[in-house]
Amino acid sequence: MKQFNPSATGKMSARAQELKRQGIKIYDFAAGDPVLPNHPLILEAVCKALETKMSPYAPVAGLSELRLAASEWMNTRYKSSYRLENTLVTTGGKFGLYAAFQVLLSPGDEVLIPAPYWVSYPEMVHLAGGVPVPISTDPANQWKLTLADLKKHIRAQTKVLLLNNACNPTGALYSQEEIHAILELAHQAKLSVISDEVYSELVFDENPFISCASFPEYQDNVLVIESCSKNFAMAGWRVGFAFGPEALIQNMTALQSHSTTGAAWLSQKAALGALEGAKKVASYVKETLRERRDLFFKTYNTLFNAQEICPPAAIYFFAPIGKNSAKRCEEILTKAHVALVPGIAFGREGYARFAFSQNESEIVEGLKALADKTKNS
Numbered sequence: 001m002k003q004f005n006p007s008a009t010g011k012m013s014a015r016a017q018e019l020k021r022q023g024i025k026i027y028d029f030a031a032g033d034p035v036l037p038n039h040p041l042i043l044e045a046v047c048k049a050l051e052t053k054m055s056p057y058a059p060v061a062g063l064s065e066l067r068l069a070a071s072e073w074m075n076t077r078y079k080s081s082y083r084l085e086n087t088l089v090t091t092g093g094k095f096g097l098y099a100a101f102q103v104l105l106s107p108g109d110e111v112l113i114p115a116p117y118w119v120s121y122p123e124m125v126h127l128a129g130g131v132p133v134p135i136s137t138d139p140a141n142q143w144k145l146t147l148a149d150l151k152k153h154i155r156a157q158t159k160v161l162l163l164n165n166a167c168n169p170t171g172a173l174y175s176q177e178e179i180h181a182i183l184e185l186a187h188q189a190k191l192s193v194i195s196d197e198v199y200s201e202l203v204f205d206e207n208p209f210i211s212c213a214s215f216p217e218y219q220d221n222v223l224v225i226e227s228c229s230k231n232f233a234m235a236g237w238r239v240g241f242a243f244g245p246e247a248l249i250q251n252m253t254a255l256q257s258h259s260t261t262g263a264a265w266l267s268q269k270a271a272l273g274a275l276e277g278a279k280k281v282a283s284y285v286k287e288t289l290r291e292r293r294d295l296f297f298k299t300y301n302t303l304f305n306a307q308e309i310c311p312p313a314a315i316y317f318f319a320p321i322g323k324n325s326a327k328r329c330e331e332i333l334t335k336a337h338v339a340l341v342p343g344i345a346f347g348r349e350g351y352a353r354f355a356f357s358q359n360e361s362e363i364v365e366g367l368k369a370l371a372d373k374t375k376n377s
């Protein structure tokens, strides 16, 4: 048997589930799932699809109407010019990323990954035979990749730059100038850029979201990954998208034809319901999550006498937690019944990630349990 490392977030959620099964009340800040009822537009689309009483295969690249709606969603927000041929429907953003690495990497190719990073990137790169190269970022620079650091890490073997904007776990959000400069440097170094933008609609406080799709001059080497999971609170439907050059999309479609066969037909109907009312659905999710974020930080700062600042985007707080984050998270789970993900899983020791996407009472009671049980330990 080959050995694979399970995802740390999945592992922590599974631990939390196990304790829940034993009848223990667990406050789950580990899973990055926006816990929200599906918007009525999604449910209406699903009910209509169920009336056909059918459950066919969908085309491997996705239903044409969904691909068109998804490209329209991008083009309206970013003045991009994606067409059907540039758009692939995947089983979550995760499979889009997996397929992209499989298609783009040859053995030994290096992938630059700003750290802290989403837990799955390095393993996905390994699975494709590549070499993940983390580039450390700093809270003093709002956890953003600097051009100087990027330059330092580019070598002959470097093939891909993975950019995650907005970032899981830090919420780091890049400006127009920063994205432009990064894309220009990547272009000069002949790198492909995979831009993971699965939190694009969850950007708060009037901050603009700048997509890599907004720069027509670099599109030959840019692949944007999107998802319904967070933006439309549809994580369990497993629908995501990849937008990029036609040849790359074709190749990823071929890979998909031999693996997942694409996202489930009913899920694609649900996603179509969301995208046809994208503005409404996204603002319903964003407004609820902004309220949860504000409540989370207000409660946290009061209970811990802290002055932590709300992140501008995404659904996470990357909190300083002291040395040996894995041990500390284990203690917190055992003592306070609060599930967190250790920073080490994101490539940064000394921190833990909270997801603030739970409902209000879970946030308040969970933080209280954490404060009661751990404040003096």
Ligand code: PLP
Pocket (backbone or CB within 6 Å): 032, 091, 092, 093, 094, 095, 118, 164, 167, 168, 196, 198, 226, 227, 228, 229, 230, 235, 238, 239, 240
């Ligand atoms: N990319 C990032 C940064 C994420 O945080 C996640 C999920 O947590 C994904 C991609 C994959 O999301 P999904 O496969 O649910 O679309």
